[in-house]
Amino acid sequence: MVVTCSGDGLAHEVFNGLGKRRDAKKALAKIAVTHVPCGSGNAMSCNLCGTDSPSLATLAIIKGIPTPLDLISITQGETRTLSFLSQSVGIVAESDLATENLRWMGAMRFNYGFLVRLYGKKVYPCDIAVKVAIEDKPSIKEHYRREMNNHEPASERRGYKNLLDDDASASSGYDDGLPALRYGTVNDKLPDGWELVPYDRLGNFYCGNMAYMASDANFFSPALPNDGYMDLVCINGDISRLEAINMMLSVEKNKLFEMPGVWYRKILGYRIIPKDQPDGYISIDGERIPFQPFQAEVHKGLGTVLTKSGHMYEAPGPL
Structure with a gap:
C-alpha cells in the first residue's frame, strides 16, 4: 500500500503517479492507496475508514479489506488526469479553491466561502452534456440497497487475485497502461x-465518486x-x-438527496463548457485546473483502496 499522511490532494497525486506507469492497470489494482487524515x-x-482521526484511521488501514x-x-x-473524489464547477469549487488563504479556519472555511457566494446569488453559465445511467431517485435508492445487501467483497467479484497474477493483462489492449x-x-x-x-442559471455542478466530501458533508x-457510475448533483444558482x-x-443531516430542488443522477460521463466569464x-479532487472545457468518464474498479466492509463507504446511505 501507499499511505498518504495529508489532505486529499496527495492521494490525488498518488493515483495519477500510478496512472502514468506503463503497467498502470496492474499498479492501480495491486497497490492500495490509503489516507491518514492530516x-x-x-x-x-471519512469514506474509507469512517473517521478523520489519524490514530483511528491508521487502525482501520491495518485491518482494511482491499476494495x-x-x-x-x-x-x-x-491532458488526461485521474480523479478519485470529485469534480466541481460553481459555488462548491469557489468555496474550496477561493478560500485557500483561510486554511487556518479548518473545514469552516468551506462554509464561510459558501455563505459569501450564496449572499450574492452567483450563477455560473455552462453548456453541459451528460450520459445518464440512472435518472430517478427511487431507482438510485434501489441500486444502493442491492449493493448494501451484497456482502461478498468487491475485490472477489473483480477477480482481484487473478488480475495480480496475470502480468500479460496489465498491458494488453491498453494505451499507456490506462483504459482506452x-x-x-x-x-x-x-x-x-x-x-x-x-x-445559464447554474449555481452548482458537482460530480462525486465518494459520499463524504468532508467529515460533516x-x-x-x-x-x-465500485458501481461503475459517477454521482451528479446540479442546483440552480437563482x-x-x-x-x-x-x-x-x-x-x-443526510437529507440533501431528498430535497426537491436537487437534480441527482447516476452517470457514465459528461462534458462541460464554461461560458460568459473569462476566468x-x-x-x-480539490485541485484547481484551468477554467476551460473538460470531459469526464468513469472506469469501473480501476483503482484499489482499503475499506472496512470491502464494498461500501462508511457513510449513511439515502434515507
Whole structure:
C-alpha cells in the first residue's frame, strides 16, 4: 500500500503517479492507496475508514479489506488526469479553491466561502452534456440497497487475485497502461447520444465518486466505491437564499438527496463548457485546473483502496 499522511490532494497525486506507469492497470489494482487524515477536508479517510482521526484511521488501514475503486478520466486540452473524489464547477469549487488563504479556519472555511457566494446569488453559465445511467431517485435508492445487501467483497467479484497474477493483462489492449476512452476526449466530436444543453442559471455542478466530501458533508449519500457510475448533483444558482441555506444544512443531516430542488443522477460521463466569464474555478479532487472545457468518464474498479466492509463507504446511505 501507499499511505498518504495529508489532505486529499496527495492521494490525488498518488493515483495519477500510478496512472502514468506503463503497467498502470496492474499498479492501480495491486497497490492500495490509503489516507491518514492530516488536512482540512479529509474526505478519503471519512469514506474509507469512517473517521478523520489519524490514530483511528491508521487502525482501520491495518485491518482494511482491499476494495476496487472507480476512477474517472478527466480530459482537458491534451491532458488526461485521474480523479478519485470529485469534480466541481460553481459555488462548491469557489468555496474550496477561493478560500485557500483561510486554511487556518479548518473545514469552516468551506462554509464561510459558501455563505459569501450564496449572499450574492452567483450563477455560473455552462453548456453541459451528460450520459445518464440512472435518472430517478427511487431507482438510485434501489441500486444502493442491492449493493448494501451484497456482502461478498468487491475485490472477489473483480477477480482481484487473478488480475495480480496475470502480468500479460496489465498491458494488453491498453494505451499507456490506462483504459482506452470510450467517449473520446473533450477535443473530439460530441459522442453519439450526447446533447449539449445550456444551463445559464447554474449555481452548482458537482460530480462525486465518494459520499463524504468532508467529515460533516455527506454530499453523495448513494455513492458506491465500485458501481461503475459517477454521482451528479446540479442546483440552480437563482434559488432563494433561504432554500439554499436549507440545502446546505440538509447535507449535515443526510437529507440533501431528498430535497426537491436537487437534480441527482447516476452517470457514465459528461462534458462541460464554461461560458460568459473569462476566468473562474474548476476543482478536481480539490485541485484547481484551468477554467476551460473538460470531459469526464468513469472506469469501473480501476483503482484499489482499503475499506472496512470491502464494498461500501462508511457513510449513511439515502434515507
